Structure formats: C-alpha cells, structure tokens
Amino acid sequence: MTSGLRERKKLxxxxxxxxxxxxxxxxxxxxxxxxxxxxxxxxVSPRTFFNYFPTKDDAVLGLDxxxxxxxxxxxxxxxxxxxxxxxxxxxxxxxxxxxxxEPEGLWPLRLRVIEAHPVLxxxxxxxxxxxxxxxAEAIAARTGTRVDADVYPTLLAAVAGAAMxxxxxxxxxxxxxxxxxxxxxxxWDVLAAGxxxxxx
Amino acid sequence: MTSGLRERKKLxxxxxxxxxxxxxxxxxxxxxxxxxxxxxxxxVSPRTFFNYFPTKDDAVLGLDxxxxxxxxxxxxxxxxxxxxxxxxxxxxxxxxxxxxxEPEGLWPLRLRVIEAHPVLxxxxxxxxxxxxxxxAEAIAARTGTRVDADVYPTLLAAVAGAAMxxxxxxxxxxxxxxxxxxxxxxxWDVLAAGxxxxxx
DNA sequence: CACCATCTTGCAGACTCTGCAATGTTGCGT
DNA sequence: ACGCAACATTGCAGAGTCTGCAAGATGGTG
Numbered sequence: 001m002t003s004g005l006r007e008r009k010k011l012x013x014x015x016x017x018x019x020x021x022x023x024x025x026x027x028x029x030x031x032x033x034x035x036x037x038x039x040x041x042x043x044v045s046p047r048t049f050f051n052y053f054p055t056k057d058d059a060v061l062g063l064d065x066x067x068x069x070x071x072x073x074x075x076x077x078x079x080x081x082x083x084x085x086x087x088x089x090x091x092x093x094x095x096x097x098x099x100x101x102e103p104e105g106l107w108p109l110r111l112r113v114i115e116a117h118p119v120l121x122x123x124x125x126x127x128x129x130x131x132x133x134x135x136a137e138a139i140a141a142r143t144g145t146r147v148d149a150d151v152y153p154t155l156l157a158a159v160a161g162a163a164m165x166x167x168x169x170x171x172x173x174x175x176x177x178x179x180x181x182x183x184x185x186x187x188w189d190v191l192a193a194g195x196x197x198x199x200x
Numbered sequence: 201m202t203s204g205l206r207e208r209k210k211l212x213x214x215x216x217x218x219x220x221x222x223x224x225x226x227x228x229x230x231x232x233x234x235x236x237x238x239x240x241x242x243x244v245s246p247r248t249f250f251n252y253f254p255t256k257d258d259a260v261l262g263l264d265x266x267x268x269x270x271x272x273x274x275x276x277x278x279x280x281x282x283x284x285x286x287x288x289x290x291x292x293x294x295x296x297x298x299x300x301x302e303p304e305g306l307w308p309l310r311l312r313v314i315e316a317h318p319v320l321x322x323x324x325x326x327x328x329x330x331x332x333x334x335x336a337e338a339i340a341a342r343t344g345t346r347v348d349a350d351v352y353p354t355l356l357a358a359v360a361g362a363a364m365x366x367x368x369x370x371x372x373x374x375x376x377x378x379x380x381x382x383x384x385x386x387x388w389d390v391l392a393a394g395x396x397x398x399x400x
Numbered sequence: 401c402a403c404c405a406t407c408t409t410g411c412a413g414a415c416t417c418t419g420c421a422a423t424g425t426t427g428c429g430t
Numbered sequence: 431a432c433g434c435a436a437c438a439t440t441g442c443a444g445a446g447t448c449t450g451c452a453a454g455a456t457g458g459t460g
Contacts, residue, residue: 083397122326129325148373155366162358173348194394197283198352
C-alpha cells in the first residue's frame with residue numbers, strides 16, 4: 001500500500017521539511033527562519049517546499065490533515081453499543097497514547113515550539129477546530145441526529161477538542177513528566193460529572 | 201474618557217476599515233480583495249491599514265483584542281458567591297445578548313463571511329483560543345486554584361469557548377432566526393448535565 | 401500661539417505564495 | 431530492457447503582504 005518508492009520518498013521529504021522547520025524555529029525563533037532556510041536544510045528547492053506545505057507555519061506544525069480523518073474513522077469503527085461520549089473518550093485515549101509514544105519525542109518538541117510562538121498556538125487551535133467539524137458529523141451519525149438539528153454533535157465535538165487541548169497544555173506544563181492519557185482521562189472525568197466546582 | 205477627538209477618530213477609522221473589509225470580501229471573496237482595496241474604500245493609505253490591523257484577515261474579523269479582557273473583567277466583577285460555572289454561564293449570556301443586539305447586524309454578516317472562508321474560520325477559532333487563556337486565569341482566581349495545578353480552570357475556559365462557538369454555529373445555521381442567548385443556554389444545560397446522550 | 405505627542409503617509413525592501421513551463425524520476429506494460 | 435505516461439522537482443516571474451524609517455500633518459495642552 002505505502003510500498004511504492006515514490007510514496008516513501010514523499011513521506012520522507014515531508015518529514016524532513018517538518019523536522020527542519022521545527023529545529024530551526026527552536027533555535028532561532030519563528031521570525032529568524034525563512035522558507036528558504038527550511039528548504040535548504042531539508043535539501044530541496046524553496047519552490048518544492050510549497051508542494052508540501054502551504055505555509056511556513058504549517059510546516060512547523062507538521063500535522064497531517066489526514067489525522068483528523070483517522071480520528072473520525074476510529075470513532076466510526078468503535079463498537080456501536082457504547083454511548084457517544086464513552087466512545088469518543090476511548091478513541092481519544094488511544095490517540096493520546098499514540099502521541100505520547102511518537103518516536104524522538106516529536107510531540108514534546110512541537111508543543112514547546114508552539115507554546116513559544118502565539119501565532120503557532122493560534123494555528124494549532126485552528127487545526128483542532130477543523131477536526132472538530134468532521135468529528136461532529138461522525139457523532140451525529142452515531143446518535144442518529146443531524147448536525148444542524150441538535151446541539152449535541154457539535155457541542156460534544158467541541159468539548160472533545162477542549163479536553164484534548166487542556167490535556168496537551170497540562171502535559172507541557174508538567175514538562176512531559178505526566179502521562180498524557182491520564183491527563184485526558186482526568187479531563188473527561190470532570191466533563192462527565194457536569195463540571196462541578198473543585199473543592200478548594 | 202473616550203471623548204477626545206483623537207480617540208473617536210481612531211475608533212471610526214478602525215470601524216471603517218473593518219466594514220470595508222467585510223463588505224468587500226462579502227462581494228468578491230477573500231482572494232478578490234487586497235489590502236489596497238480595503239484602504240481605498242476606507243479612505244486611508246495602504247500603509248495606515250497596518251497601523252490598525254496586523255493582517256488582512258484580522259481586519260475582516262474586526263475583533264478587538266480588548267473584547268477578551270472585557271469578558272474576564274465581567275467574570276471577575278460577577279458576585280463571588282456564585283460557583284464558577286454559574287458565573288461564567290451568566291457572563292456569557294450577557295455577552296451573547298450584546299452580540300445579538302449589535303447594530304446593523306454586524307455579527308450575522310461577520311459570521312456569514314467567516315463561514316464562507318475556511319481561513320477565517322480558523323482565525324476565529326484562534327481568537328477564541330486566545331481569550332480562553334485569559335479566562336482560565338480568571339477562573340483560577342475565582343476557585344482559588346492555580347492554572348497549572350488543577351484541570352478545572354483551563355478545562356472550564358475551553359468548555360466555555362466550546363459552548364459559545366457551538367451557539368454561534370447554530371445561530372448561523374438557523375439563519376439568525378434563533379435567539380443567540382437561548383442557544384448559549386441550551387449548550388450550558390447539556391454541559392451541566394454531564395453531556396448525556398440525547399434520546400434519539 | 402507654540403510645543404509636544406501622536407497619527408498618517410510614502411518609500412524601500414524582505415518575505416510569502418502562486419502559476420507556468422522545463423526538466424528529471426518513477427512505475428508499468430510490452 | 432525499453433519506452434511511454436504519470437508524477438515530482440525546480441527556476442522564474444510576479445502579485446501581494448507586512449515592516450522599518452523618516453518626513454509631514456494634526457490634535458491636545460499650557
């Protein structure tokens with residue numbers, strides 16, 4: 001499936017561009033790095049850069065838009081007897097585990113770089129927003145409602161994004177010593193309880 | 201306070217630029233409008249445009265970063281005996297009412313234009329993300345916890361954003377026939393109940 | 401009225417991003 | 431092995447975005 005030399009090369013180039021962007025920005029800051037720099041370090045022409053990423057920022061994030069699809073696919077594949085909230089929670093737990101297991105600690109570096117640049121934080125929020133839309137559709141399919149008829153699908157999708165973003169933020173805050181899946185779990189516990197005020 | 205001629209002129213210029221951007225983009229689409237066009241219609245030089253908005257997109261959104269501050273200020277001003285969730289909900293209801301009452305139906309137009317351009321949807325998400333950060337701080341102050349010690353502030357702030365975004369999305373979906381405050385209320389009802397699956 | 405702060409503007413220049421056409425590679429059938 | 435078709439890379443030209451700087455216009459103040 002992914003065996004063709006062509007496919008592998010494309011993947012490799014994409015990753016090379018992403019890592020080059022990430023490292024350079026970590027070293028010099030976002031404004032200290034141009035597309036030409038990134039292309040040079042990745043060993044391709046500047047023009048080629050734009051065949052892989054529409055934007056310098058996107059290269060730094062390096063998130064595949066197909067990630068969102070994979071998430072919704074996982075949700076759809078989940079046993080139908082589970083209620084949507086439980087299904088979504090389970091799917092996100094798996095996703096969190098996968099992220100924490102990524103080789104080279106790519107996610108920690110990514111998150112550190114993002115956190116240091118407000119623009120990138122915004123971009124990340126935007127990416128989440130995108131995938132929430134797709135997620136809402138999948139949830140609607142699960143509950144037998146339509147996205148524009150009921151609050152539930154859109155709201156639950158947005159809340160799921162909130163849970164993951166919160167967990168990521170706290171993961172970074174713990175300097176990645178905490179367990180990401182556990183942080184996701186904690187968030188869902190509070191959500192499922194109806195957000196009661198914490199005992200102070 | 202806001203009485204100086206200078207202040208008023210700045211406000212007027214800012215609004216003129218925003219409305220010019222909004223109208224032009226509504227007519228020709230985002231890519232059919234350049235900063236020069238916007239500046240021309242607003243009657244200022246292109247260079248001046250950038251004294252007011254860092255980006256063409258920002259001019260189309262036209263959201264004052266001070267809006268976020270006003271929200272947190274309102275939360276802080278809210279009676280301290282209310283639990284944070286109730287306080288936040290009340291504050292958002294007021295905000296929703298204010299948005300729906302805006303003259304000229306600015307918000308409907310804004311939302312329609314935004315919805316038609318994915319980039320702007322992303323930008324809006326980003327703006328929400330920003331204000332959620334500030335909100336988290338205010339919530340932490342209210343609950344006596346610290347943002348990086350407890351899930352609650354960050355999560356509740358993110359959820360509040362989810363509620364408002366969901367309500368806005370549905371408002372648009374209803375072609376602005378629904379009551380925005382009511383949509384916000386519905387979202388909070390579901391949230392406070394712990395997101396139970398809807399009876400289908 | 402005169403001074404200071406602030407706002408506007410033009411200009412030069414770096415950078416981002418796109419379309420197009422030429423050139424090089426890969427995959428596949430014969 | 432050969433050669434064709436598909437696809438990737440590259441350079442170039444050009445429009446558009448955005449910034450710094452310095453000159454000029456304008457509102458606020460004593």
